[in-house]
Structure formats: C-alpha cells, structure tokens
C-alpha cells in the first residue's frame with residue numbers, strides 16, 4: 001500500500017505521544033493509583049470539552065464535499081455524543097455528580113484554549129482542516145487506551161477499568177480509524193505546503209492533549225480565582 005499521510009504524521013508525533021504514557025495522570029490511570037479527585041476533575045473538564053469537540057464533527061458534515069464524507073462525520077458525531085459521553089455520564093452517576101452539574105462545568109483555561117483553537121481552525125478552514133483538528137484527539141486516546149490495556153489487571157480495575165475498556169474497545173478503535181481514514185482521503189493530492197499546514201495543526205493539538213493531562217493532574221481551572 002502507498003504511504004499514507006497518517007504514516008508521516010505518526011513519525012512526527014510519536015516522540016511527543018510517548019510523553020503521554022509517562023505523564024503521572026496517565027500512569028496513575030493505567031496502574032490504578034490515580035487520586036479520585038483528579039479523575040473527577042478530568043471527567044468534568046472532558047465532558048464540556050466533548051460538547052465542543054462534537055461541534056467539530058457537525059462542522060465536518062456541513063463542509064463535506066460529498067455524501068460519503070457527510071456520513072462519516074455524522075457517525076463520528078453520534079459516536080462521541082452517545083458511546084463516548086455515556087462513559088462520562090456513567091462515572092458522574094457513580095460519583096453523585098448530577099447531569100446538570102456535569103454539563104454546566106466551567107471550562108478551565110486549558111480546555112478553553114484547546115477547544116477555541118480547534119473551532120477557530122475548523123471554522124476558518126476547509127474540510128481537511130476540520131479532519132486535522134479532530135485527529136490527534138481520537139487517535140491519541142485510542143493509543144493510550146490500547147497501551148494501558150496491556151498493563152496487567154488494568155482492564156479489571158474497579159474504578160479505571162471501564163475507562164481503559166472504552167478507549168481500547170473495538171468501537172472506539174473504529175472511531176479513531178475513521179478519523180485517520182478521513183484524514184488520508186482528504187490529504188490525497190494536496191501540495192506539500194498544505195500538508196505541512198495540516199501537520200502543524202495535528203502537532204499543536206497533540207501538544208494541547210499533553211496540556212490537558214497536566215490540567216487534570218494539577219486540577220487547574222484559571223490562574224486567579226474570583227474573590
């Protein structure tokens with residue numbers, strides 16, 4: 001098979017993504033010792049993150065040049081709003097966080113920066129820009145889920161097993177693969193200047209992914225609290 005755009009991307013992001021696996025939040029999740037309050041912080045921030053992330057798939061459908069692409073984005077939208085966010089709703093119920101509280105979480109600085117960046121790039125750009133903004137998110141969570149699932153006992157952990165099961169599942173792997181396929185199709189025959197631009201978007205979102213783990217680990221919101 002011909003070399004794909006995502007093979008080039010993999011070479012660029014792999015060193016950065018390996019840092020996710022060393023991050024204390026991700027390590028704690030995989031080895032089962034992550035403090036619950038940090039996980040609860042991630043859960044709430046990630047829920048509001050996913051609301052805006054879902055908008056990107058809707059934008060992808062709107063900007064699609066053909067029905068097949070519209071269908072792909074619509075499947076990704078549905079998968080995020082239902083399959084993925086059900087995981088969050090299940091945890092919230094376990095923690096006694098109401099649906100309303102979950103949904104009304106105030107986005108932290110990092111969450112705001114990350115979603116604003118993606119929405120800005122996607123709104124200003126074309127369909128391939130939309131595909132570039134969503135790629136690192138789905139693919140890197142699948143990468144992390146699959147890696148953590150290899151740790152002995154991780155899938156059976158009382159609290160975090162469900163997280164690892166979801167992100168390493170066939171369903172979520174399909175979702176990540178669809179994002180990769182979409183990116184490859186949309187990158188076909190594009191000149192190098194445009195490919196380099198897409199690569200930068202994917203690299204930046206990968207950096208934001210790292211910042212999101214940091215935000216969760218340090219339970220950050222905004223640097224100065226209202227008095």
Ligand SMILES: Cc1ncc(CO)c(N)n1
Pocket residue numbers: 046049050084136137138141209212
């Ligand atoms: C921050 C973040 N990135 C990626 C995913 C996977 O969709 C997620 N749930 N949250």
